[in-house]
Amino acid sequence: MIQLAHLDESTPYPQQLQGEEGPIVLINTFTAPDGKVDEVVEAWTWDARYFQRQPGYISAQLHRGTAGSRVLVNVAVWESVAQLRAAFATEEFQKARSHYPDGSVSYPHVFQKVAVEGVCVA
Numbered sequence: 001m002i003q004l005a006h007l008d009e010s011t012p013y014p015q016q017l018q019g020e021e022g023p024i025v026l027i028n029t030f031t032a033p034d035g036k037v038d039e040v041v042e043a044w045t046w047d048a049r050y051f052q053r054q055p056g057y058i059s060a061q062l063h064r065g066t067a068g069s070r071v072l073v074n075v076a077v078w079e080s081v082a083q084l085r086a087a088f089a090t091e092e093f094q095k096a097r098s099h100y101p102d103g104s105v106s107y108p109h110v111f112q113k114v115a116v117e118g119v120c121v122a
Contacts, residue, residue, distance in 0.1 A: 024077075029109075031104070040072060046099055
């Protein structure tokens with residue numbers, strides 16, 4: 001089963017899910033156990049297909065570290081935190097955590113775009 005951890009202990013993921021803002025980006029960094037990257041990708045694929053069916057889901061893209069890295073990063077776009085929260089909270093999704101090999105760790109974090117004058121828009 002996958003373990004949830006926090007990138008920012010001052011604002012853990014469950015606290016981030018209490019917001020109402022949108023659109024948002026969920027960036028979820030995974031660490032796979034040694035020799036289990038393919039199994040993590042398979043479990044993530046189930047998750048992605050589940051989320052595709054949920055209201056508010058816009059897109060997702062999985063990235064894998066190079067040179068044999070065991071790190072994967074999912075970048076998912078949602079219409080709102082409320083819709084991500086609803087999808088994350090279902091019993092169906094919570095049971096899916098067991099699809100991941102033991103020793104897998106997930107670091108989900110919710111973000112919003114930031115406008116930086118002359119560089120990027122929000």
